[in-house]
Amino acid sequence: MSSLQFLSYFDKDSNTFSYLVWEMASRAAVVIDPVLNFDPASGRTSTVAAERIVQDIKANQLQLTYILETHVHADHLSGAAALKALCGGAVPVGIGEQICRVQQVFGALFALPTQADGRPFDLLLADDATLPLGGATIRVLHTPGHTPACVSYLIDDLLFVGDTLFMPDFGTARCDFPGGDAATLYRSIQKLFALPDNTRMLMCHDYGAPGRPDVANETSVGAQKAQNIHVGQSRIEADFVTLRTSRDATLSMPKLLLPAVQVNMQAGELPAAEANGIRYLKLPLNQF
Template sequence: MTDTSLNLAASQILNALANNELRPVVRTFFDQATFTASHVVHDPSTKSAAIIDSVLDYDPASGRTSFSSAQNIVSYVKENDLHIEWQLETHAHADHLSAAPWLQEQLGGELGIGAQIITVQEVFGKIFNADTRFARDGSQFDKLFHDGNQFRIGNLNVTVLHVPGHTPADMAFVIGDAAFIGDTLFMPDYGTARADFPGGNATTLFRSIRRLLSLPGKTRVFLCHDYKAEGRDQFAWETTIEAERAHNIHVHDGITEENFVKMRTNRDATLNLPTLIMPSVQVNIRGGHMPEPDDNGTSYIKIPVNKL
Protein backbone atom coordinates (compact mmCIF):
# COMPACT_ATOMS: atom_id res chain seq x y z
CA MET A 1 0.00 0.00 0.00
CA THR A 2 1.45 3.35 -1.07
CA ASP A 3 1.80 6.08 1.56
CA THR A 4 0.99 9.04 -0.67
CA SER A 5 1.50 11.67 2.03
CA LEU A 6 4.89 10.28 2.99
CA ASN A 7 5.94 10.15 -0.66
CA LEU A 8 4.96 13.80 -1.09
CA ALA A 9 7.04 14.76 1.93
CA ALA A 10 10.03 12.69 0.81
CA SER A 11 9.96 14.19 -2.69
CA GLN A 12 9.77 17.68 -1.22
CA ILE A 13 12.77 16.99 1.03
CA LEU A 14 14.88 15.64 -1.81
CA ASN A 15 14.05 18.70 -3.95
CA ALA A 16 15.05 20.99 -1.12
CA LEU A 17 18.31 19.13 -0.53
CA ALA A 18 19.12 19.59 -4.23
CA ASN A 19 18.17 23.29 -4.25
CA ASN A 20 19.43 25.35 -1.34
CA GLU A 21 16.87 28.08 -2.06
CA LEU A 22 14.12 25.66 -0.96
CA ARG A 23 15.71 25.05 2.46
CA PRO A 24 14.35 27.09 5.37
CA VAL A 25 16.30 29.08 7.91
CA VAL A 26 15.50 27.87 11.43
CA ARG A 27 16.09 29.75 14.67
CA THR A 28 15.26 27.90 17.89
CA PHE A 29 14.35 29.41 21.25
CA PHE A 30 14.79 27.02 24.16
CA ASP A 31 12.76 27.51 27.33
CA GLN A 32 14.68 25.73 30.06
CA ALA A 33 11.82 26.05 32.57
CA THR A 34 9.71 23.67 30.47
CA PHE A 35 12.52 22.13 28.37
CA THR A 36 10.66 23.29 25.26
CA ALA A 37 12.17 24.19 21.89
CA SER A 38 10.14 26.74 19.93
CA HIS A 39 11.14 27.28 16.32
CA VAL A 40 10.92 30.23 13.95
CA VAL A 41 11.28 28.95 10.40
CA HIS A 42 11.47 31.26 7.40
CA ASP A 43 12.00 31.41 3.67
CA PRO A 44 15.23 33.38 3.11
CA SER A 45 14.06 34.71 -0.26
CA THR A 46 10.70 36.15 0.83
CA LYS A 47 11.11 36.48 4.64
CA SER A 48 7.78 34.65 5.07
CA ALA A 49 7.84 32.69 8.32
CA ALA A 50 6.07 30.42 10.79
CA ILE A 51 6.35 30.06 14.56
CA ILE A 52 6.11 26.49 15.83
CA ASP A 53 5.24 25.46 19.42
CA SER A 54 5.57 28.77 21.24
CA VAL A 55 5.73 29.09 25.05
CA LEU A 56 3.73 31.32 27.40
CA ASP A 57 5.51 31.79 30.72
CA TYR A 58 3.34 30.57 33.61
CA ASP A 59 4.01 30.56 37.35
CA PRO A 60 2.00 27.69 38.88
CA ALA A 61 2.35 29.06 42.41
CA SER A 62 0.68 32.39 41.61
CA GLY A 63 -1.26 31.52 38.47
CA ARG A 64 0.36 34.49 36.71
CA THR A 65 1.38 34.56 33.07
CA SER A 66 4.13 36.60 31.42
CA PHE A 67 5.64 36.97 27.98
CA SER A 68 9.43 37.08 28.22
CA SER A 69 9.90 33.85 26.25
CA ALA A 70 7.50 34.94 23.54
CA GLN A 71 8.98 38.45 23.50
CA ASN A 72 12.33 36.96 22.51
CA ILE A 73 10.60 35.56 19.43
CA VAL A 74 8.95 38.90 18.67
CA SER A 75 12.29 40.68 18.88
CA TYR A 76 13.95 38.18 16.54
CA VAL A 77 11.12 38.41 14.00
CA LYS A 78 11.22 42.20 13.95
CA GLU A 79 15.01 42.41 13.87
CA ASN A 80 15.06 40.16 10.82
CA ASP A 81 12.05 41.78 9.13
CA LEU A 82 10.15 38.50 8.94
CA HIS A 83 6.48 38.19 8.00
CA ILE A 84 4.64 35.64 10.12
CA GLU A 85 2.13 33.67 8.09
CA TRP A 86 1.51 30.81 10.52
CA GLN A 87 1.44 30.00 14.21
CA LEU A 88 1.70 26.20 14.21
CA GLU A 89 1.15 23.71 17.03
CA THR A 90 2.38 20.15 16.61
CA HIS A 91 -0.20 19.07 19.24
CA ALA A 92 -2.00 20.24 22.38
CA HIS A 93 0.95 20.26 24.75
CA ALA A 94 0.76 18.94 28.32
CA ASP A 95 3.96 20.55 29.58
CA HIS A 96 3.76 24.20 28.59
CA LEU A 97 1.15 26.80 27.69
CA SER A 98 1.01 28.14 24.16
CA ALA A 99 1.71 31.82 23.52
CA ALA A 100 0.09 31.70 20.07
CA PRO A 101 -2.80 34.14 20.76
CA TRP A 102 -0.43 36.77 22.17
CA LEU A 103 2.00 36.25 19.29
CA GLN A 104 -0.87 36.63 16.84
CA GLU A 105 -1.65 39.99 18.38
CA GLN A 106 1.99 41.05 18.03
CA LEU A 107 2.89 39.50 14.69
CA GLY A 108 -0.17 38.00 12.98
CA GLY A 109 -0.35 34.59 11.37
CA GLU A 110 -3.03 31.90 11.22
CA LEU A 111 -3.17 29.37 14.05
CA GLY A 112 -3.06 25.76 12.86
CA ILE A 113 -3.16 22.33 14.52
CA GLY A 114 -4.10 18.76 13.59
CA ALA A 115 -7.78 18.07 12.94
CA GLN A 116 -7.84 15.40 15.64
CA ILE A 117 -7.67 18.19 18.21
CA ILE A 118 -11.44 17.66 18.25
CA THR A 119 -10.88 14.21 19.76
CA VAL A 120 -8.52 15.69 22.35
CA GLN A 121 -11.08 18.38 23.19
CA GLU A 122 -13.76 15.74 23.73
CA VAL A 123 -11.55 13.65 26.01
CA PHE A 124 -10.25 16.48 28.14
CA GLY A 125 -13.50 18.41 28.06
CA LYS A 126 -14.98 15.51 30.00
CA ILE A 127 -11.99 15.12 32.32
CA PHE A 128 -12.15 18.80 33.30
CA ASN A 129 -15.96 18.90 33.18
CA ALA A 130 -15.88 21.95 30.89
CA ASP A 131 -19.21 23.71 30.53
CA THR A 132 -21.11 24.29 27.29
CA ARG A 133 -19.19 27.48 26.51
CA PHE A 134 -16.19 25.31 25.59
CA ALA A 135 -16.64 24.36 21.93
CA ARG A 136 -15.37 20.89 21.06
CA ASP A 137 -15.20 21.50 17.32
CA GLY A 138 -11.72 22.95 16.84
CA SER A 139 -13.16 26.41 16.19
CA GLN A 140 -10.54 27.99 18.48
CA PHE A 141 -8.05 27.43 15.64
CA ASP A 142 -7.91 29.03 12.19
CA LYS A 143 -6.88 25.84 10.38
CA LEU A 144 -7.28 22.14 11.17
CA PHE A 145 -4.75 20.07 9.23
CA HIS A 146 -5.25 16.58 7.84
CA ASP A 147 -2.61 14.08 6.80
CA GLY A 148 -1.16 15.02 3.42
CA ASN A 149 -2.28 18.64 3.46
CA GLN A 150 0.15 20.94 1.67
CA PHE A 151 0.69 24.69 1.79
CA ARG A 152 3.48 27.21 1.34
CA ILE A 153 5.46 29.58 3.50
CA GLY A 154 6.73 32.02 0.91
CA ASN A 155 8.43 29.78 -1.65
CA LEU A 156 8.85 26.90 0.80
CA ASN A 157 6.70 23.82 0.34
CA VAL A 158 5.10 22.36 3.46
CA THR A 159 3.66 18.85 3.80
CA VAL A 160 1.72 17.83 6.92
CA LEU A 161 1.97 14.29 8.33
CA HIS A 162 -0.37 12.87 10.99
CA VAL A 163 1.81 11.09 13.57
CA PRO A 164 -0.45 10.11 16.50
CA GLY A 165 0.47 8.02 19.53
CA HIS A 166 1.67 10.60 22.03
CA THR A 167 -1.74 12.22 21.50
CA PRO A 168 -4.35 11.56 18.80
CA ALA A 169 -3.69 14.96 17.20
CA ASP A 170 0.10 15.02 16.75
CA MET A 171 1.25 16.41 13.42
CA ALA A 172 4.69 16.74 11.85
CA PHE A 173 5.28 19.75 9.61
CA VAL A 174 7.81 19.02 6.86
CA ILE A 175 9.06 22.40 5.63
CA GLY A 176 11.57 22.19 2.80
CA ASP A 177 14.16 19.69 4.05
CA ALA A 178 13.26 20.16 7.73
CA ALA A 179 10.76 18.13 9.76
CA PHE A 180 9.25 19.58 12.93
CA ILE A 181 8.02 16.47 14.68
CA GLY A 182 6.69 17.60 18.05
CA ASP A 183 6.68 14.98 20.80
CA THR A 184 7.26 11.80 18.83
CA LEU A 185 11.04 11.50 19.05
CA PHE A 186 13.68 13.10 21.26
CA MET A 187 17.43 13.25 20.66
CA PRO A 188 18.82 9.79 19.86
CA ASP A 189 20.43 9.49 23.30
CA TYR A 190 17.13 10.24 25.07
CA GLY A 191 14.62 8.17 23.09
CA THR A 192 10.93 8.70 22.47
CA ALA A 193 7.85 10.43 23.84
CA ARG A 194 5.50 8.90 26.39
CA ALA A 195 2.20 7.40 25.24
CA ASP A 196 0.18 7.11 28.46
CA PHE A 197 -1.85 10.32 28.37
CA PRO A 198 -5.59 9.94 27.65
CA GLY A 199 -5.84 9.12 23.95
CA GLY A 200 -2.19 8.04 23.70
CA ASN A 201 -1.14 4.61 22.45
CA ALA A 202 2.32 3.03 22.33
CA THR A 203 1.58 0.84 19.31
CA THR A 204 0.31 3.84 17.37
CA LEU A 205 3.35 5.85 18.42
CA PHE A 206 5.73 3.17 17.16
CA ARG A 207 4.02 3.10 13.77
CA SER A 208 4.08 6.90 13.53
CA ILE A 209 7.77 6.96 14.39
CA ARG A 210 8.62 4.31 11.82
CA ARG A 211 6.69 6.36 9.29
CA LEU A 212 8.82 9.41 10.10
CA LEU A 213 11.97 7.31 9.95
CA SER A 214 11.09 6.43 6.34
CA LEU A 215 11.87 10.01 5.30
CA PRO A 216 15.23 10.65 3.57
CA GLY A 217 18.18 10.22 5.91
CA LYS A 218 19.49 13.78 5.42
CA THR A 219 16.21 15.30 6.61
CA ARG A 220 16.87 17.83 9.35
CA VAL A 221 14.74 16.94 12.38
CA PHE A 222 13.71 19.63 14.89
CA LEU A 223 12.36 18.46 18.23
CA CYS A 224 9.95 20.04 20.69
CA HIS A 225 11.82 19.05 23.88
CA ASP A 226 15.17 18.05 25.29
CA TYR A 227 16.03 16.93 28.81
CA LYS A 228 19.79 16.33 28.42
CA ALA A 229 20.50 12.62 28.49
CA GLU A 230 22.89 11.40 31.16
CA GLY A 231 26.45 12.27 30.21
CA ARG A 232 25.47 15.14 27.87
CA ASP A 233 26.15 18.69 29.09
CA GLN A 234 24.29 20.74 26.48
CA PHE A 235 20.64 20.92 25.48
CA ALA A 236 20.02 19.87 21.88
CA TRP A 237 17.00 19.94 19.59
CA GLU A 238 18.26 19.24 16.07
CA THR A 239 19.19 15.85 14.61
CA THR A 240 18.61 13.89 11.40
CA ILE A 241 16.53 10.95 10.31
CA GLU A 242 19.64 8.85 9.70
CA ALA A 243 20.93 9.60 13.21
CA GLU A 244 17.61 8.59 14.74
CA ARG A 245 17.49 5.37 12.73
CA ALA A 246 21.02 4.42 13.70
CA HIS A 247 21.19 5.56 17.31
CA ASN A 248 17.83 6.25 18.96
CA ILE A 249 17.98 4.22 22.15
CA HIS A 250 14.29 3.29 22.06
CA VAL A 251 13.48 2.85 18.38
CA HIS A 252 16.59 2.46 16.23
CA ASP A 253 16.48 0.15 13.23
CA GLY A 254 15.99 -3.43 14.39
CA ILE A 255 13.72 -2.65 17.35
CA THR A 256 10.44 -4.54 16.92
CA GLU A 257 7.02 -3.12 17.60
CA GLU A 258 6.48 -5.68 20.35
CA ASN A 259 9.70 -4.75 22.14
CA PHE A 260 9.04 -1.04 21.81
CA VAL A 261 5.50 -1.27 23.17
CA LYS A 262 6.69 -3.33 26.13
CA MET A 263 9.50 -0.87 26.88
CA ARG A 264 7.32 2.21 26.42
CA THR A 265 4.47 0.84 28.54
CA ASN A 266 6.78 -0.18 31.39
CA ARG A 267 8.67 3.10 31.27
CA ASP A 268 5.52 5.24 31.18
CA ALA A 269 4.22 3.52 34.30
CA THR A 270 7.16 5.02 36.23
CA LEU A 271 6.73 8.62 35.03
CA ASN A 272 5.12 11.43 36.97
CA LEU A 273 2.67 13.74 35.23
CA PRO A 274 4.22 16.92 33.83
CA THR A 275 4.30 19.77 36.33
CA LEU A 276 2.13 22.04 34.18
CA ILE A 277 -0.30 19.47 32.75
CA MET A 278 -3.37 20.96 34.46
CA PRO A 279 -3.04 24.52 33.14
CA SER A 280 -1.37 23.48 29.88
CA VAL A 281 -4.06 21.14 28.62
CA GLN A 282 -6.95 23.39 29.64
CA VAL A 283 -5.36 26.34 27.84
CA ASN A 284 -3.96 24.55 24.79
CA ILE A 285 -7.18 22.75 23.83
CA ARG A 286 -8.62 26.29 23.65
CA GLY A 287 -5.98 27.42 21.16
CA GLY A 288 -3.87 29.06 23.85
CA HIS A 289 -6.74 30.98 25.46
CA MET A 290 -7.58 30.79 29.14
CA PRO A 291 -10.77 28.96 30.20
CA GLU A 292 -13.96 30.96 29.91
CA PRO A 293 -14.15 33.39 32.85
CA ASP A 294 -16.63 32.95 35.68
CA ASP A 295 -19.23 35.61 36.41
CA ASN A 296 -16.63 37.60 38.35
CA GLY A 297 -14.55 38.01 35.21
CA THR A 298 -11.74 35.71 36.37
CA SER A 299 -10.56 32.57 34.57
CA TYR A 300 -9.84 29.49 36.69
CA ILE A 301 -7.78 26.35 36.16
CA LYS A 302 -9.53 23.23 37.41
CA ILE A 303 -7.68 20.39 39.12
CA PRO A 304 -9.67 17.15 39.05
CA VAL A 305 -9.02 15.14 42.21
CA ASN A 306 -8.02 11.47 41.78
CA LYS A 307 -8.87 11.58 38.08
CA LEU A 308 -5.53 11.46 36.23
Protein backbone atom coordinates (compact mmCIF):
# COMPACT_ATOMS: atom_id res chain seq x y z
CA MET A 1 0.00 0.00 0.00
CA SER A 2 1.33 3.43 -0.94
CA SER A 3 2.01 6.05 1.65
CA LEU A 4 -0.54 8.86 1.37
CA GLN A 5 -0.86 12.21 3.05
CA PHE A 6 -3.76 14.62 2.86
CA LEU A 7 -4.86 18.04 4.03
CA SER A 8 -8.46 19.14 4.45
CA TYR A 9 -9.84 22.66 3.99
CA PHE A 10 -13.13 23.84 5.47
CA ASP A 11 -15.16 26.58 3.83
CA LYS A 12 -17.41 27.85 6.62
CA ASP A 13 -19.69 29.81 4.26
CA SER A 14 -20.87 26.59 2.58
CA ASN A 15 -19.82 24.01 5.21
CA THR A 16 -17.71 22.33 2.53
CA PHE A 17 -14.55 20.27 2.93
CA SER A 18 -12.00 20.18 0.11
CA TYR A 19 -8.99 17.88 0.07
CA LEU A 20 -5.39 17.84 -1.15
CA VAL A 21 -4.11 14.26 -1.29
CA TRP A 22 -0.66 13.13 -2.33
CA GLU A 23 1.47 10.02 -2.65
CA MET A 24 4.63 10.49 -0.65
CA ALA A 25 7.21 8.86 -2.89
CA SER A 26 6.26 10.55 -6.16
CA ARG A 27 4.74 13.77 -4.70
CA ALA A 28 1.87 13.30 -7.18
CA ALA A 29 -1.24 15.06 -5.86
CA VAL A 30 -4.97 15.38 -6.44
CA VAL A 31 -7.42 18.03 -5.22
CA ILE A 32 -10.98 16.93 -4.55
CA ASP A 33 -13.97 19.33 -4.50
CA PRO A 34 -12.25 22.75 -4.44
CA VAL A 35 -14.34 25.83 -3.61
CA LEU A 36 -14.57 29.22 -5.34
CA ASN A 37 -15.34 31.93 -2.80
CA PHE A 38 -18.61 33.65 -3.68
CA ASP A 39 -20.64 36.41 -2.06
CA PRO A 40 -24.21 36.15 -3.40
CA ALA A 41 -25.16 39.59 -2.08
CA SER A 42 -22.53 41.40 -4.15
CA GLY A 43 -21.99 38.79 -6.88
CA ARG A 44 -18.25 38.89 -6.19
CA THR A 45 -15.98 35.86 -6.47
CA SER A 46 -12.47 35.37 -5.16
CA THR A 47 -9.85 32.64 -5.23
CA VAL A 48 -8.75 32.80 -1.58
CA ALA A 49 -9.58 29.11 -0.97
CA ALA A 50 -7.83 27.97 -4.15
CA GLU A 51 -4.77 30.08 -3.38
CA ARG A 52 -4.46 28.43 0.02
CA ILE A 53 -4.36 25.01 -1.63
CA VAL A 54 -1.74 26.22 -4.12
CA GLN A 55 0.40 27.44 -1.23
CA ASP A 56 0.34 23.96 0.30
CA ILE A 57 1.10 22.34 -3.06
CA LYS A 58 4.20 24.51 -3.33
CA ALA A 59 5.19 24.13 0.32
CA ASN A 60 5.10 20.34 0.03
CA GLN A 61 6.77 20.32 -3.41
CA LEU A 62 3.86 18.48 -5.00
CA GLN A 63 2.90 17.93 -8.62
CA LEU A 64 -0.83 18.48 -9.01
CA THR A 65 -1.98 15.67 -11.30
CA TYR A 66 -5.78 15.94 -11.19
CA ILE A 67 -8.62 18.10 -9.92
CA LEU A 68 -11.64 15.89 -9.22
CA GLU A 69 -15.27 16.71 -8.46
CA THR A 70 -17.52 14.23 -6.69
CA HIS A 71 -20.62 15.76 -8.36
CA VAL A 72 -22.23 19.02 -9.49
CA HIS A 73 -22.55 20.75 -6.14
CA ALA A 74 -25.63 22.76 -5.22
CA ASP A 75 -24.23 24.60 -2.21
CA HIS A 76 -21.03 26.21 -3.42
CA LEU A 77 -19.33 27.29 -6.63
CA SER A 78 -16.56 24.98 -7.78
CA GLY A 79 -13.01 26.28 -7.60
CA ALA A 80 -11.80 23.79 -10.23
CA ALA A 81 -11.30 26.30 -13.04
CA ALA A 82 -9.67 28.84 -10.72
CA LEU A 83 -7.31 26.23 -9.28
CA LYS A 84 -6.48 24.94 -12.75
CA ALA A 85 -5.59 28.47 -13.89
CA LEU A 86 -3.47 29.11 -10.80
CA CYS A 87 -1.53 25.92 -11.56
CA GLY A 88 -0.79 26.85 -15.17
CA GLY A 89 -3.91 25.59 -16.91
CA ALA A 90 -2.71 22.09 -17.76
CA VAL A 91 -4.19 20.07 -14.87
CA PRO A 92 -7.14 17.90 -16.04
CA VAL A 93 -10.48 18.31 -14.25
CA GLY A 94 -12.50 15.13 -13.83
CA ILE A 95 -16.05 14.16 -12.83
CA GLY A 96 -18.35 11.17 -13.22
CA GLU A 97 -19.40 10.46 -16.80
CA GLN A 98 -23.08 10.95 -15.95
CA ILE A 99 -22.40 14.71 -15.85
CA CYS A 100 -23.94 14.72 -19.34
CA ARG A 101 -27.37 14.01 -17.81
CA VAL A 102 -27.01 16.96 -15.44
CA GLN A 103 -25.89 19.25 -18.24
CA GLN A 104 -28.86 18.23 -20.35
CA VAL A 105 -31.43 19.02 -17.63
CA PHE A 106 -29.96 22.26 -16.36
CA GLY A 107 -28.66 23.44 -19.72
CA ALA A 108 -32.26 23.46 -20.91
CA LEU A 109 -33.49 25.20 -17.75
CA PHE A 110 -30.96 28.03 -18.08
CA ALA A 111 -31.04 28.11 -21.91
CA LEU A 112 -27.27 27.66 -21.92
CA PRO A 113 -25.24 26.84 -25.05
CA THR A 114 -24.03 23.52 -23.64
CA GLN A 115 -23.67 20.41 -25.80
CA ALA A 116 -24.42 18.12 -22.82
CA ASP A 117 -21.38 16.03 -23.77
CA GLY A 118 -19.33 16.59 -20.63
CA ARG A 119 -17.32 19.54 -21.86
CA PRO A 120 -15.47 21.50 -20.56
CA PHE A 121 -14.48 18.71 -18.14
CA ASP A 122 -11.28 16.99 -19.25
CA LEU A 123 -11.98 13.56 -17.75
CA LEU A 124 -15.36 11.79 -17.75
CA LEU A 125 -14.95 8.92 -15.32
CA ALA A 126 -16.86 5.64 -15.57
CA ASP A 127 -17.72 3.37 -12.66
CA ASP A 128 -14.67 1.38 -11.53
CA ALA A 129 -12.30 3.46 -13.66
CA THR A 130 -8.84 4.01 -12.22
CA LEU A 131 -6.35 6.85 -12.35
CA PRO A 132 -2.69 6.51 -11.36
CA LEU A 133 -1.43 8.73 -8.57
CA GLY A 134 2.27 7.97 -8.34
CA GLY A 135 2.45 4.58 -6.67
CA ALA A 136 -1.19 4.78 -5.61
CA THR A 137 -4.40 4.31 -7.57
CA ILE A 138 -7.57 6.40 -7.54
CA ARG A 139 -10.61 4.15 -8.04
CA VAL A 140 -13.87 5.72 -9.19
CA LEU A 141 -17.10 4.42 -7.66
CA HIS A 142 -20.36 5.58 -9.23
CA THR A 143 -22.61 6.40 -6.26
CA PRO A 144 -25.76 8.04 -7.66
CA GLY A 145 -28.90 8.91 -5.73
CA HIS A 146 -28.19 12.43 -4.52
CA THR A 147 -27.60 13.28 -8.19
CA PRO A 148 -27.21 10.92 -11.15
CA ALA A 149 -23.57 11.95 -11.65
CA CYS A 150 -22.27 11.41 -8.10
CA VAL A 151 -19.06 9.46 -7.68
CA SER A 152 -16.86 8.57 -4.73
CA TYR A 153 -13.07 8.27 -4.92
CA LEU A 154 -11.16 5.46 -3.21
CA ILE A 155 -7.42 6.01 -2.84
CA ASP A 156 -5.86 3.15 -0.89
CA ASP A 157 -7.87 3.25 2.36
CA LEU A 158 -9.18 6.81 1.91
CA LEU A 159 -12.75 7.12 0.61
CA PHE A 160 -14.01 10.54 -0.48
CA VAL A 161 -17.81 10.25 -0.62
CA GLY A 162 -18.98 13.70 -1.73
CA ASP A 163 -22.58 14.22 -0.57
CA THR A 164 -23.52 10.53 -0.56
CA LEU A 165 -23.13 10.32 3.21
CA PHE A 166 -22.65 12.76 6.05
CA MET A 167 -21.20 12.03 9.49
CA PRO A 168 -23.08 9.18 11.21
CA ASP A 169 -24.98 11.53 13.52
CA PHE A 170 -26.23 13.62 10.54
CA GLY A 171 -27.27 10.89 8.13
CA THR A 172 -27.43 10.95 4.35
CA ALA A 173 -27.81 13.30 1.38
CA ARG A 174 -31.12 14.57 0.04
CA CYS A 175 -32.52 12.91 -3.09
CA ASP A 176 -35.05 15.44 -4.40
CA PHE A 177 -32.84 17.16 -6.98
CA PRO A 178 -33.46 16.34 -10.69
CA GLY A 179 -32.29 12.78 -11.28
CA GLY A 180 -32.07 12.02 -7.56
CA ASP A 181 -33.66 8.90 -6.11
CA ALA A 182 -33.73 7.55 -2.56
CA ALA A 183 -33.71 3.87 -3.55
CA THR A 184 -30.72 4.49 -5.81
CA LEU A 185 -28.89 6.28 -2.99
CA TYR A 186 -29.54 3.36 -0.66
CA ARG A 187 -27.95 0.95 -3.14
CA SER A 188 -24.99 3.27 -3.65
CA ILE A 189 -24.44 3.36 0.10
CA GLN A 190 -24.55 -0.44 0.29
CA LYS A 191 -21.82 -0.47 -2.36
CA LEU A 192 -19.65 1.65 -0.05
CA PHE A 193 -20.61 -0.46 2.96
CA ALA A 194 -19.14 -3.49 1.17
CA LEU A 195 -15.66 -1.98 1.57
CA PRO A 196 -13.57 -2.99 4.61
CA ASP A 197 -14.83 -1.56 7.89
CA ASN A 198 -11.54 0.22 8.54
CA THR A 199 -11.76 2.23 5.28
CA ARG A 200 -11.45 5.88 6.26
CA MET A 201 -14.40 7.90 4.98
CA LEU A 202 -13.97 11.63 4.27
CA MET A 203 -17.00 13.91 4.09
CA CYS A 204 -17.66 16.79 1.71
CA HIS A 205 -19.93 18.59 4.20
CA ASP A 206 -20.67 18.82 7.87
CA TYR A 207 -23.10 21.06 9.72
CA GLY A 208 -22.53 19.88 13.27
CA ALA A 209 -25.21 17.87 15.05
CA PRO A 210 -27.05 17.89 18.38
CA GLY A 211 -24.48 17.25 21.06
CA ARG A 212 -21.66 17.86 18.57
CA PRO A 213 -21.53 21.54 17.65
CA ASP A 214 -18.07 21.34 16.08
CA VAL A 215 -17.70 20.25 12.48
CA ALA A 216 -16.08 16.91 11.65
CA ASN A 217 -15.03 15.32 8.39
CA GLU A 218 -13.71 11.81 9.02
CA THR A 219 -15.35 8.56 10.04
CA SER A 220 -15.11 4.96 8.78
CA VAL A 221 -17.17 2.46 6.87
CA GLY A 222 -17.63 0.44 10.04
CA ALA A 223 -18.82 3.44 12.04
CA GLN A 224 -21.30 4.40 9.32
CA LYS A 225 -22.72 0.88 9.17
CA ALA A 226 -23.19 0.80 12.92
CA GLN A 227 -24.19 4.37 13.70
CA ASN A 228 -25.56 6.29 10.71
CA ILE A 229 -28.94 7.60 11.84
CA HIS A 230 -30.57 7.15 8.42
CA VAL A 231 -29.05 3.99 6.99
CA GLY A 232 -27.04 2.28 9.74
CA GLN A 233 -27.85 -0.82 11.78
CA SER A 234 -28.89 -2.72 8.64
CA ARG A 235 -31.90 -0.52 7.89
CA ILE A 236 -33.79 -2.01 4.95
CA GLU A 237 -34.26 -0.16 1.68
CA ALA A 238 -38.02 0.42 2.01
CA ASP A 239 -37.65 2.01 5.44
CA PHE A 240 -34.82 4.22 4.22
CA VAL A 241 -36.81 5.38 1.19
CA THR A 242 -39.76 6.32 3.44
CA LEU A 243 -37.50 8.19 5.86
CA ARG A 244 -35.49 9.96 3.15
CA THR A 245 -38.51 10.96 1.07
CA SER A 246 -40.37 12.33 4.08
CA ARG A 247 -37.35 14.31 5.21
CA ASP A 248 -36.69 15.72 1.75
CA ALA A 249 -40.25 17.09 1.62
CA THR A 250 -39.41 19.38 4.55
CA LEU A 251 -36.17 20.80 3.16
CA SER A 252 -35.83 24.20 1.54
CA MET A 253 -33.81 24.76 -1.63
CA PRO A 254 -30.09 25.39 -1.06
CA LYS A 255 -29.54 29.14 -1.26
CA LEU A 256 -26.78 28.81 -3.86
CA LEU A 257 -28.38 26.09 -6.01
CA LEU A 258 -29.20 28.28 -9.02
CA PRO A 259 -25.85 30.08 -9.33
CA ALA A 260 -23.86 27.00 -8.31
CA VAL A 261 -25.29 24.60 -10.88
CA GLN A 262 -24.69 27.02 -13.75
CA VAL A 263 -20.99 27.24 -12.87
CA ASN A 264 -20.36 23.73 -11.59
CA MET A 265 -21.73 21.82 -14.57
CA GLN A 266 -19.19 23.82 -16.61
CA ALA A 267 -16.22 22.58 -14.54
CA GLY A 268 -16.15 25.77 -12.47
CA GLU A 269 -15.86 28.07 -15.48
CA LEU A 270 -17.75 31.34 -15.08
CA PRO A 271 -20.13 32.45 -17.87
CA ALA A 272 -18.56 34.36 -20.74
CA ALA A 273 -18.74 38.14 -20.51
CA GLU A 274 -21.48 39.82 -22.48
CA ALA A 275 -21.00 42.80 -24.84
CA ASN A 276 -20.60 45.19 -21.90
CA GLY A 277 -17.76 43.12 -20.45
CA ILE A 278 -19.80 41.86 -17.49
CA ARG A 279 -20.49 38.22 -16.64
CA TYR A 280 -23.99 37.23 -15.55
CA LEU A 281 -25.65 34.29 -13.82
CA LYS A 282 -29.29 33.61 -14.67
CA LEU A 283 -32.20 33.37 -12.24
CA PRO A 284 -35.18 31.46 -13.67
CA LEU A 285 -38.39 32.86 -12.21
CA ASN A 286 -41.31 30.78 -10.91
CA GLN A 287 -39.69 27.47 -11.78
CA PHE A 288 -39.25 26.06 -8.27
